[in-house]
Amino acid sequence: MISRKSVARTVLAAAMLGALPHLADAQMSHQHASEAACEETVLRCASKVTPAFAPDGTLWLAWRAGGQISVASSKDQGKSFSAPVQVTRDRLNLDWGPDARPKLAIDAKGDIALAFSIFRDQAFNGQVLTTRSTDGGHSFDPPKPITANNESQRFEAIGFDPAGAVFAVWLDKRNRVPAQQRGEKYDGAGLFFASSKDGGATYSDARMAADNTCECCRLALAFDGAGHPVVAFRNIFDGGVRDHAIVTFTDLARSGELHRVSRDDWQIAACPHHGPSLTISPAGTYHVTWYTNGKARKGLFYARSRDGGKTFSDPLPIGELNRSPSRPQVIAGPQGLVMAWKEFDGQKTSINLMTSHDDGATWSKPTVVADTTDSSDHPLLVTDHRQTYLSWMTKADGYHFQAIEGEP
Amino acid sequence: MKRRFLAVLIVLATLPSALAAGEGAPKPFERGSWQKLLHAHAGHPTLVHFWGVTCGPCKVELPQLGRFMKDHPGIDVVTISADLVPNLPQATRSMLDSAGLASAENWIFGDGFAERLRFEIDPAWQGDIPRTMLIARDGTITTIEGSAEIADLNKWSDTQAAAIR
Numbered sequence: 001m002i003s004r005k006s007v008a009r010t011v012l013a014a015a016m017l018g019a020l021p022h023l024a025d026a027q028m029s030h031q032h033a034s035e036a037a038c039e040e041t042v043l044r045c046a047s048k049v050t051p052a053f054a055p056d057g058t059l060w061l062a063w064r065a066g067g068q069i070s071v072a073s074s075k076d077q078g079k080s081f082s083a084p085v086q087v088t089r090d091r092l093n094l095d096w097g098p099d100a101r102p103k104l105a106i107d108a109k110g111d112i113a114l115a116f117s118i119f120r121d122q123a124f125n126g127q128v129l130t131t132r133s134t135d136g137g138h139s140f141d142p143p144k145p146i147t148a149n150n151e152s153q154r155f156e157a158i159g160f161d162p163a164g165a166v167f168a169v170w171l172d173k174r175n176r177v178p179a180q181q182r183g184e185k186y187d188g189a190g191l192f193f194a195s196s197k198d199g200g201a202t203y204s205d206a207r208m209a210a211d212n213t214c215e216c217c218r219l220a221l222a223f224d225g226a227g228h229p230v231v232a233f234r235n236i237f238d239g240g241v242r243d244h245a246i247v248t249f250t251d252l253a254r255s256g257e258l259h260r261v262s263r264d265d266w267q268i269a270a271c272p273h274h275g276p277s278l279t280i281s282p283a284g285t286y287h288v289t290w291y292t293n294g295k296a297r298k299g300l301f302y303a304r305s306r307d308g309g310k311t312f313s314d315p316l317p318i319g320e321l322n323r324s325p326s327r328p329q330v331i332a333g334p335q336g337l338v339m340a341w342k343e344f345d346g347q348k349t350s351i352n353l354m355t356s357h358d359d360g361a362t363w364s365k366p367t368v369v370a371d372t373t374d375s376s377d378h379p380l381l382v383t384d385h386r387q388t389y390l391s392w393m394t395k396a397d398g399y400h401f402q403a404i405e406g407e408p
Numbered sequence: 409m410k411r412r413f414l415a416v417l418i419v420l421a422t423l424p425s426a427l428a429a430g431e432g433a434p435k436p437f438e439r440g441s442w443q444k445l446l447h448a449h450a451g452h453p454t455l456v457h458f459w460g461v462t463c464g465p466c467k468v469e470l471p472q473l474g475r476f477m478k479d480h481p482g483i484d485v486v487t488i489s490a491d492l493v494p495n496l497p498q499a500t501r502s503m504l505d506s507a508g509l510a511s512a513e514n515w516i517f518g519d520g521f522a523e524r525l526r527f528e529i530d531p532a533w534q535g536d537i538p539r540t541m542l543i544a545r546d547g548t549i550t551t552i553e554g555s556a557e558i559a560d561l562n563k564w565s566d567t568q569a570a571a572i573r
Contacts, residue, residue, distance in 0.1 A: 036520070
């Protein structure tokens with residue numbers, strides 16, 4: 001039986017804490033059992049690793065380790081890496097949310113745009129910072145806010161469009177205070193976007209694509225065949241239903257109509273910390289994977305749209321429900337579609353994978369391609385347009401970068 | 409009360425755990441903690457609340473829960489911060505303090521392998537917070553996903569009070 005209140009305990013514990021402040025501090029820091037294997041800034045100590053291929057086939061990684069963001073590149077598909085370059089210098093409070101990670105994109109010239117979020121105050125208000133490298137990743141500009149607005153921002157996504165402009169999209173709480181001043185309730189966050197014509201040195205004024213979207217899930221960004229940004233995200237539909245939506249932008253400055261990906265009917269006032277994945281195949285088909293715990297369905301799902309995101313196929317369930325399937329990723333690679341997700345059996349986390357060679361109409365049986373017995377990052381998929389790879393950071397076994405079998 | 413005081417002294421004799429058990433300081437929630445928690449509260453109506461310092465809906469709900477605890481001394485109130493955050497204990501503690509939950513039984517995820525911790529609690533839970541589990545005297549668990557309605561908590565509390573009569 002646990003005692004709820006004990007004056008004796010309060011007084012004694014307070015006395016001990018007062019007498020031994022440094023010991024108390026040591027205990028505090030030890031209470032945090034890290035997701036990372038070590039505390040340095042090297043890749044081995046990373047808790048989040050994001051891969052991206054440059055148009056010339058160079059693999060770039062951006063990671064969060066030792067409280068800093070660093071990058072390195074590989075010319076041999078991840079077998080060896082260049083010396084890491086630290087992007088951040090200051091001791092920043094990096095966003096450590098389950099769906100937060102540094103993002104990077106590389107253009108045809110080899111210039112790198114990079115973005116990440118920090119918590120900028122004690123109330124955990126977020127801020128999206130961006131930087132760029134114009135010397136092939138040897139150095140980065142000092143990171144600066146993506147927008148002058150000072151309300152909370154998180155969950156940025158960035159990418160180069162085919163014309164070489166950077167498109168950025170993020171979740172932004174700037175409409176919260178005005179709504180509250182009008183005496184209105186404000187749910188979630190706005191989906192805001194901006195673009196940069198100078199490789200990420202400066203961004204256009206922020207615009208809003210949708211308001212009252214779910215505030216705590218990552219966004220999925222892809223470009224359609226015409227180079228229009230397409231963003232999939234967890235929205236808040238009427239009645240507090242946190243189902244997925246998708247928007248195809250008309251151009252870098254104009255948002256498009258919002259369409260619903262699925263009617264899962266997940267009515268919840270909570271942070272699912274679990275955003276969607278989106279890829280667009282050469283046929284122009286949108287492929288989306290997501291997690292829901294709705295009344296209509298629960299678990300991981302996949303659906304595709306062949307009309308530019310207006311309507312989607314019936315959701316296809318993914319993974320074994322009794323193994324806590326999570327973090328579904330999908331990518332259109334040179335040999336077809338690849339989907340990867342996590343499952344957990346009570347002891348180990350495995351990465352399950354399946355492929356489709358008919359644009360998502362049918363899928364192979366899932367196979368386990370990797371596993372680990374401690375914490376791990378989301379499984380991510382990346383392609384250099386010759387081969388698709390799994391990128392997966394694990395605490396116990398380090399960083400995995402492996403070619404998906406069945407591909408050349 | 410005497411036994412309780414003795415227990416306090418024993419706890420204080422082992423320094424690191426004593427500091428962790430300081431009033432309001434969250435205890436590390438580790439592998440096996442869930443079963444220990446269930447065992448420790450067996451036979452007592454217990455409200456277990458999962459939350460995190462960056463979760464918007466949690467910030468709204470936490471003070472309501474603080475009032476609920478004050479109004480319902482017969483319910484064991486347990487909070488578990490399910491965020492994995494560097495330097496989190498201080499932030500967690502200050503948020504619990506201002507919500508009036510300093511004297512609740514407070515825990516914080518203390519294992520980086522959060523998937524395993526969640527699996528021990530509920531294999532179907534993917535980490536969405538807030539989340540509240542109402543554990544009745546007979547061990548029956550009712551899970552509320554997302555923000556709980558205080559009216560529902562009051563109703564559950566009333567049924568628990570009625571169960572002893």
